[in-house]
Amino acid sequence: MEEAFEIHQNEVEPSILKEFWSDFSKNRGAVAGLFIIILFILIAFFAPLIAPHAPSELFGDALRVGPAWSDNAKDGFFFGTDDVGRDILSRLIYGARVSMSVGFMVVFVAMLIGVNLGLVAGYFGGWSDRIIMRCTDILMSLPSILLAIVVVAILGPGLQNTVLAVAVVAVPSFIRIVRASVIAEKNKQYVMASQTFGAGPFRIMYLEILPNCLAPLIVQGTLGFSDGILNAAALGFLGLGAQPPTPEWGTMLSDARAFIESSPWMVTLPGLCILFSVLGFNLFGDGLRDALDPRLKK
Amino acid sequence: MIKFMAKRLLDLIPTLFGISLLSFFVIRLIPGDPVLLLLGERGADPAVYAEMKKSMGLDLPIIEQYWHFLKDAFNGDLGNSIISKRTVVSEFFDRFPATFELGIVALFFAITCGIPLGIVAAVKRNSFYDYFLMGGSLAGYSMPIFWWGLVLILIFSVQLGLTPVAGRMSVMFDIDTVTGFMLIDTLMPEIIEEEGFRPFFSALSHLILPAIAMGTIPLASIARMTRSSMLEVLSEDYIRTAKAKGLSVGRVIAVHALRNAMIPIITIIGLMFGSIITGAILTETIFSWPGIGKWFVASVNARDYPVIQGAVLFIATMVVVINMFVDLVYAFINPKMR
Numbered sequence: 001m002e003e004a005f006e007i008h009q010n011e012v013e014p015s016i017l018k019e020f021w022s023d024f025s026k027n028r029g030a031v032a033g034l035f036i037i038i039l040f041i042l043i044a045f046f047a048p049l050i051a052p053h054a055p056s057e058l059f060g061d062a063l064r065v066g067p068a069w070s071d072n073a074k075d076g077f078f079f080g081t082d083d084v085g086r087d088i089l090s091r092l093i094y095g096a097r098v099s100m101s102v103g104f105m106v107v108f109v110a111m112l113i114g115v116n117l118g119l120v121a122g123y124f125g126g127w128s129d130r131i132i133m134r135c136t137d138i139l140m141s142l143p144s145i146l147l148a149i150v151v152v153a154i155l156g157p158g159l160q161n162t163v164l165a166v167a168v169v170a171v172p173s174f175i176r177i178v179r180a181s182v183i184a185e186k187n188k189q190y191v192m193a194s195q196t197f198g199a200g201p202f203r204i205m206y207l208e209i210l211p212n213c214l215a216p217l218i219v220q221g222t223l224g225f226s227d228g229i230l231n232a233a234a235l236g237f238l239g240l241g242a243q244p245p246t247p248e249w250g251t252m253l254s255d256a257r258a259f260i261e262s263s264p265w266m267v268t269l270p271g272l273c274i275l276f277s278v279l280g281f282n283l284f285g286d287g288l289r290d291a292l293d294p295r296l297k298k
Numbered sequence: 299m300i301k302f303m304a305k306r307l308l309d310l311i312p313t314l315f316g317i318s319l320l321s322f323f324v325i326r327l328i329p330g331d332p333v334l335l336l337l338g339e340r341g342a343d344p345a346v347y348a349e350m351k352k353s354m355g356l357d358l359p360i361i362e363q364y365w366h367f368l369k370d371a372f373n374g375d376l377g378n379s380i381i382s383k384r385t386v387v388s389e390f391f392d393r394f395p396a397t398f399e400l401g402i403v404a405l406f407f408a409i410t411c412g413i414p415l416g417i418v419a420a421v422k423r424n425s426f427y428d429y430f431l432m433g434g435s436l437a438g439y440s441m442p443i444f445w446w447g448l449v450l451i452l453i454f455s456v457q458l459g460l461t462p463v464a465g466r467m468s469v470m471f472d473i474d475t476v477t478g479f480m481l482i483d484t485l486m487p488e489i490i491e492e493e494g495f496r497p498f499f500s501a502l503s504h505l506i507l508p509a510i511a512m513g514t515i516p517l518a519s520i521a522r523m524t525r526s527s528m529l530e531v532l533s534e535d536y537i538r539t540a541k542a543k544g545l546s547v548g549r550v551i552a553v554h555a556l557r558n559a560m561i562p563i564i565t566i567i568g569l570m571f572g573s574i575i576t577g578a579i580l581t582e583t584i585f586s587w588p589g590i591g592k593w594f595v596a597s598v599n600a601r602d603y604p605v606i607q608g609a610v611l612f613i614a615t616m617v618v619v620i621n622m623f624v625d626l627v628y629a630f631i632n633p634k635m636r
Contacts, residue, residue, distance in 0.1 A: 029433065240598065264456070271449065279440040
């Protein structure tokens, strides 16, 4: 009997990851999403090695050169150049750096705040819960871009403030998800057991309950990445985010608007980068949710 | 039901209070002195400065300032725009119909395309159509609409020359404001008598691209929601019974399944007002649509703080109140929600 139990336990350990992967990899969209994400992260990481030129280098003799497949193409500028003669390919590559780090910082800041407030609200309940959830409701009632613009209007435009503004928008969903999982977990037997052993509330919150809320948190983190990239680009497009000459995709789009008729490639390429990076995180996040959510399993 | 309504209305009070605090502090949290910001640093003559500060009420203690702000807001006074000198309230109501009209048409587009596409995907589950439609809807859901709007302009206005690039109406026609909705105002008898249907088609052609841009994300969410809701319903026993009775597939889907699948779909449509406003802010900026979204962005760029403050209060209150009505309507339709 004892032997059988041990064998069983040995089988369980590695199979959690394996089971996750077999569920996850069945979803072709999710795998494609993961591939897109890895590609963008690699581009961001190795930007100086891949990019043919520096992102702000001006080529005075090559203003608004078309991409390689167009009539007025020029050697050395595969995706053409912009209105002041900067290489668009290099700017897009460095833009991946900006967008990936903005996405990462947004999720990091929002998670840091959201997880702590969600744990407190869910575990202690009462007044702390009511106050935190009321603020969450207020923030969630505001349209996301409106709220981000308000924060930027207060702090002033710029990349750092963009991260803060977009993170503020993302915090409420983290609070809600953590709080909901804490409430579901806190009356389970393992929590009661450690309470009986005399564990303090913070030990229970962070070491006992939090690890059991990780699945929805990871999913929300992935989706938060895509929202973060999209909202930051939108702010950049409105002229309230990263300021020129930062090679941010949204900011590039807003500069390119004036040339939509004469140089359409300046508009199409940065937008495609935004679309694909956001799509990648959404595909990946959806796949994660399906693979991690036990309710959806047959 | 009455108890639920009362509870929902009471819930509104702290939320509105929070919104008023937020919009009150917008102007007061700006680093630096708002008076200097409004006067410009060179206009800082001490007498003018003191007068300005007094006229803005900034010399009072903060609690008193807030009280005045609330009292004025209740009386419909949100101050004047620094740039146009007109009241924020009248500026808002001048622009609101344009946003409302665009939002309604965008939502109409999203619903009329999204529900059929979702049904097709659900009925043809795991087929090529399903993968194609759901891949497309995820792309639509991830769409940076500020870019999507530009692409639409590039294809339909620049390349094909089918639609105007920006604005709400051709300058050739002079349309009197009756309802504020161009599609209705251009159909007034005297306009048709004078110009025929050309003003109406001009308004329509101006509206079409912004509505598509603004409706794309709602369309994608509606299609996804319709598919998953239909899939759930289609696996129910009564659907099998209906099929076994020999009813046609069309009838089973349209009458038996769709009716029950509609509840979550309606819920998601009702909660779309927030995202419509988000869409308005970006779409109106691209298409120079004279609505509240463009007005808001322009005021932020111009640092017209009274307008920012008023617009935040207006828009947020609108979204919250609409969401509350949506909740009440559901509670009325579906007693389980109470």
